[in-house]
Amino acid sequence: MNFVQFLAILxxxxxxxxxxxxxxxxxxxxxxxxxPRSYTAAASVVVDSTKPxxxxxxxxxxxxxxxxxxxxxxxxxxxxxxxxVVRNLKLTENPQIREQWQAATKGEGSIEQWLSxxxxxxLDVKPSRESNVITVTYKAADPKFAxxxxxxxxxxxxxxxxxxxxEPARLYSSFFDQRAKEARxxxxxxxxxxxxxxxEKGIIATDERLDVESARLTELSTQYVGLQSLASDSGSRQSxxxxxxxxxxxxxxxxxxxxxxxxDQARLEAKLQELTAKLGDRNPQVVETRxxxxxxxxxxxxxxxxxxxxxGIANNINQQRAGEIKAQLEAQRTKVLQMKAVRDDxxxxxxxxxxxxxxxxxxxxxxxxxxxxxMATQSNISVLSQAVAPVEPTSPKLxxxxxxxxxxxxxxxxxxVVAMEMLDRRVRGADDVVQAVALPIIGVLPSPNARRLFGxxxxxxxxxxxxxxxxxxxxx
Numbered sequence: 026m027n028f029v030q031f032l033a034i035l036x037x038x039x040x041x042x043x044x045x046x047x048x049x050x051x052x053x054x055x056x057x058x059x060x061p062r063s064y065t066a067a068a069s070v071v072v073d074s075t076k077p078x079x080x081x082x083x084x085x086x087x088x089x090x091x092x093x094x095x096x097x098x099x100x101x102x103x104x105x106x107x108x109x110v111v112r113n114l115k116l117t118e119n120p121q122i123r124e125q126w127q128a129a130t131k132g133e134g135s136i137e138q139w140l141s142x143x144x145x146x147x148l149d150v151k152p153s154r155e156s157n158v159i160t161v162t163y164k165a166a167d168p169k170f171a172x173x174x175x176x177x178x179x180x181x182x183x184x185x186x187x188x189x190x191x192e193p194a195r196l197y198s199s200f201f202d203q204r205a206k207e208a209r210x211x212x213x214x215x216x217x218x219x220x221x222x223x224x225e226k227g228i229i230a231t232d233e234r235l236d237v238e239s240a241r242l243t244e245l246s247t248q249y250v251g252l253q254s255l256a257s258d259s260g261s262r263q264s265x266x267x268x269x270x271x272x273x274x275x276x277x278x279x280x281x282x283x284x285x286x287x288x289d290q291a292r293l294e295a296k297l298q299e300l301t302a303k304l305g306d307r308n309p310q311v312v313e314t315r316x317x318x319x320x321x322x323x324x325x326x327x328x329x330x331x332x333x334x335x336x337g338i339a340n341n342i343n344q345q346r347a348g349e350i351k352a353q354l355e356a357q358r359t360k361v362l363q364m365k366a367v368r369d370d371x372x373x374x375x376x377x378x379x380x381x382x383x384x385x386x387x388x389x390x391x392x393x394x395x396x397x398x399x400m401a402t403q404s405n406i407s408v409l410s411q412a413v414a415p416v417e418p419t420s421p422k423l424x425x426x427x428x429x430x431x432x433x434x435x436x437x438x439x440x441x442v443v444a445m446e447m448l449d450r451r452v453r454g455a456d457d458v459v460q461a462v463a464l465p466i467i468g469v470l471p472s473p474n475a476r477r478l479f480g481x482x483x484x485x486x487x488x489x490x491x492x493x494x495x496x497x498x499x500x501x
Contacts, residue, residue: 034446041445042438049437053430057421065164065419066172068179068412072097072157073405094152097159097406100189101150101182107141109181110174116140148178158409168414175412186404194398201392208388212381219374226367242361245354253347286325293318 035042072094100106116122117136126136149162161178165171297318300311 034442035439038442038445042442045438045441046434049434050427050430053426053434054423057423057426060421061166062418063164063166063420064168064171064415065162066168066175066412066415067160067162067410068175069158069160069409070179070182071407071409072159073407094157094159097182097186098150098152100185101159101161101178102145102148103185104138104141104145106178106181106185107145107148108137109185110144110177111137111140113181113184114173114177144174144178147174161412163412164419168416172412172414179408179412183404183406183408186406187402190404191399191401194395194401198392198395198399201388201395205385205388205392208381208385212378212385215374215377215381219371219378222371222374226371239361242354242357245350245357249347249350249354282328286321286328290318290321290325293321 111117117140122140123136126132126139130139144163147164149164151160151162152158153160161175161182163171163175163178165174293314297311297314300308300314304311
C-alpha cells in the first residue's frame, strides 16, 4: 500500500474515521468533565548532612548521600509513620470513620492499620535530584484534607525520627550504667593493690630517685664511650709513633720547636750544598757546616722522641680512666636494675589502675552521651515548607486529556479504516487493478458522474490520458 492508495482509502471511508475520532474526543471530554476532581498538597523537609550532631559529635558524610535520603523516604512511607498520623489526628475516635471501617472490613483487623493503609495509597514521597530535600505530597478530593494529611505525615515523620534516636539511646544508657558500676568496683580494687604494694616497698608517689640514678647511669655511659674513643685514638697514635713515620705525625709537625729546628736544618743543607760546590768536601767550612747539620738532626730526633713519648703517657692515662669509668658504670647499672625491678612491679599495678581508670572514664563518657541522647528533642531533619490547601485541582487535566484524546482518536480512526479496508478490499485506482489481475492496463476512462469544475478547462483534468503499459513482470 502506497501513499496514494492510503489517501484513497481515507477519502472513501472518511465518515467512519471522523466518527471514530469524534467518539474518542467526545468520550475523553465527557470523562474529564464528570471525573471527580482531586487536589494535591505538598510539604517538604530537608535532611541536614553537613553539620555535626551536637550530642553524638558525629559528622555525616559530606555532600549528597543517596542511601541516607533513600532511608528517610522509606521511613516516611513506613507503617509506623502512617499509624502515628492516625493517632495524632485521633481519627479512630470519629464515629463516621468507624462506621466506614465496619462496613469495609466487617470489624476484622485494626482500624489504625486500615486507615494507615488507605492513607499510604494517596501518599507520594519524592527526593530532590541534587539536594537533600524530600517532598511529601498527598492527593485527596478535599484540598484542605490533602494539606492536613501532608503536614500530618511530615510531623509524624519528625516525631518518628526522634523516637528512632531516643529509644536506642535509652537502652544504651541502661547498659552503660551497669557497666559503669562494674568498672568503678574494678578501679577501687586495683587502687587498693597499688597502695598496699607501695606501703610494703616504701615507695611514694613523688619518688624521683630512679630518674636521678638513671640519669647518672646515662651520664657514666656517655663518659665511658667518650673515653673509649680517646683511648683507641691515643693507642693508635702511640703505635704510629713507634714506627718509622713518627716524624710525620701531626703532633710532631705542629710542634713549634721542631718546626724551627727543621727550618734551620733546611738552611744548613742549602748552605752545605753551596759550600761543597764552591770549596769542595775537605774545606774546613764544609766540614764545620756538616757537623752542625748532624748535631741539628740529632736534636730534632731527640725532640721528636720527647713528643712521641708523651703520646704513650696520654694513652696510659686514657686507658686507666676508661677502666675506672667502666667499673662505676657497672656498679650504677646494677643499682638501677635493682631499683627498676621494684619499680616494674609497682608499674604493673599502676598500669592496672590506669587501665581501670581509663575504662571507667570511657564508660562514663558514653553513659553521659547516651543519657543526653535519650533526652534529645531535636534531629537533623527540618521542615522546609508547610503544605497549603491547593486552589486548582491536579486531576483531571482537561487540556492534557483532550490532547491525548486527539492523538489517540487519530491513531484509532486510521487503524479502524485500514482494518475495514483489509477485510473488504476494493479497487480504488489503476494500481489496485494491476495488483489484483496482474495484467497490463490499456486505458482509463473518466467516471460518468464526474463534474466539471471550470467548464472546458476542467475537461482536460477529468479526462485521463490513454495509458499504454504492461503489467509488472510481463513483456509488451
